[in-house]
Amino acid sequence: MPERFHNLYIEQLCEVMSEDIDELACKEIIEYLNSCPTCKVYYDTVKKTVHLCRERNVEVEIPEEVNIRLLKVLKIEGYCE
Amino acid sequence: MDEKILVERAKGGDKAAFAQLVNTYSDRIYNLALRILRKKEDAEDILQETFLTVLEKINTFDGRSSFFTWIYRIATNASLMRLRKKKIVFQELSDHSDFQESVESRVFIDWSQDPAANVYTSEVKNKIDDAINKLPDIYRSVFILRDIESLSIKETSAILNITDENVKIRLRRARQFLRDHLSDYFDERIVGNNA
Numbered sequence: 205m206p207e208r209f210h211n212l213y214i215e216q217l218c219e220v221m222s223e224d225i226d227e228l229a230c231k232e233i234i235e236y237l238n239s240c241p242t243c244k245v246y247y248d249t250v251k252k253t254v255h256l257c258r259e260r261n262v263e264v265e266i267p268e269e270v271n272i273r274l275l276k277v278l279k280i281e282g283y284c285e
Numbered sequence: 286m287d288e289k290i291l292v293e294r295a296k297g298g299d300k301a302a303f304a305q306l307v308n309t310y311s312d313r314i315y316n317l318a319l320r321i322l323r324k325k326e327d328a329e330d331i332l333q334e335t336f337l338t339v340l341e342k343i344n345t346f347d348g349r350s351s352f353f354t355w356i357y358r359i360a361t362n363a364s365l366m367r368l369r370k371k372k373i374v375f376q377e378l379s380d381h382s383d384f385q386e387s388v389e390s391r392v393f394i395d396w397s398q399d400p401a402a403n404v405y406t407s408e409v410k411n412k413i414d415d416a417i418n419k420l421p422d423i424y425r426s427v428f429i430l431r432d433i434e435s436l437s438i439k440e441t442s443a444i445l446n447i448t449d450e451n452v453k454i455r456l457r458r459a460r461q462f463l464r465d466h467l468s469d470y471f472d473e474r475i476v477g478n479n480a
Contacts, residue, residue: 219453221460224438245393246464252397253464254432259405260413261433266315270329274311275304277333278340283304 217247221254292352296343303343306352307336314360320429321364323418331367335360350443357444361426368422396471409470416466424459431456 219225220233237244266274275281286305294302311332318331338359346355396402401409420428430441431452442452 224453242393245395245397248395248397249393249468250460250464252402253467254460256402256409256413256467257417257428257463258433260410260417261320261429263312263316264319266312266332267325270315270325270332271311273329274307274333274336278303278307278336280300280304280307283301284308 217243217250221247221251288352289348292343292346292348296346303340306339310353310356311336314356317357317360317429317434318364320433321361321425322367323414327364327367327371331360331363334363338363354440354443357430357440358446361430361444365422365426368425394468394472394475396468396475399471399475401474402471412467412470416463419466420459420462424455424462427452427455428459428463432460 217233217237220230225233237247272281275284286302288306288309291302291305295306314335315328315332318335319325319328322328322331335356339356346352350358417425417428426445427441430436430444431438436444438449438452442449445452447455
């Protein structure tokens with residue numbers, strides 16, 4: 205695959221990953237990906253990057269003392285269950 | 286109770302209604318701030334600041350956007366202001382600057398299947414944190430909202446007051462920045478193991 209073609213797909217690769225692209229275009233990009241090892245590696249490593257960042261940023265509960273301080277600052281301690 | 290009714294009641298000074306809004310959004314706002322600022326103390330400050338702003342300005346909320354978009358905009362702006370004050374923002378790049386997006390002449394190593402990328406050692410965690418910390422703020426906010434918080438492009442653009450197209454550009458650059466940063470680490474590992 206000539207190198208200059210890779211860049212044409214960078215934008216679409218990003219949209220495929222986020223499912224921000226219509227089904228037909230998505231299918232075309234996936235076919236292209238399977239024919240271009242360079243873009244496939246790029247796509248897989250970006251996807252893995254996003255996955256790693258998500259796992260590192262899992263939702264946490266507000267610590268109890270933080271919540272208590274918040275309600276106090278807002279003067280609504282008596283209004284919360 | 287319907288959120289619109291809660292907001293109207295809170296506007297009228299109903300503390301129970303306001304408390305219910307706090308209860309609904311406090312976890313999400315805390316997590317959003319923590320993800321942008323990476324420090325618990327800062328996340329707590331932003332949490333308090335956000336709800337104090339809501340309390341002060343709820344009468345200016347006109348319902349043109351959803352309450353969720355409005356409160357997320359307040360929290361995101363406060364978090365980004367804090368980032369700038371702490372001067373942990375690296376180079377602020379415009380959407381049209383010479384960000385290297387080209388894959389031409391670049392050799393990619395596939396580290397996505399590297400076992401180390403599936404085990405969260407403290408070293409890998411540090412690399413991820415380091416990469417996010419180095420992500421310029423205009424890209425960080427989009428990445429956090431879109432890829433971590435899983436908001437839609439429409440929601441992200443409404444919160445950041447930018448176009449959908451800018452969300453897509455910034456998201457693409459954010460992902461590439463993070464990928465390149467993590468690749469430095471994983472590529473070196475793979476090359477080292479094969480030497």
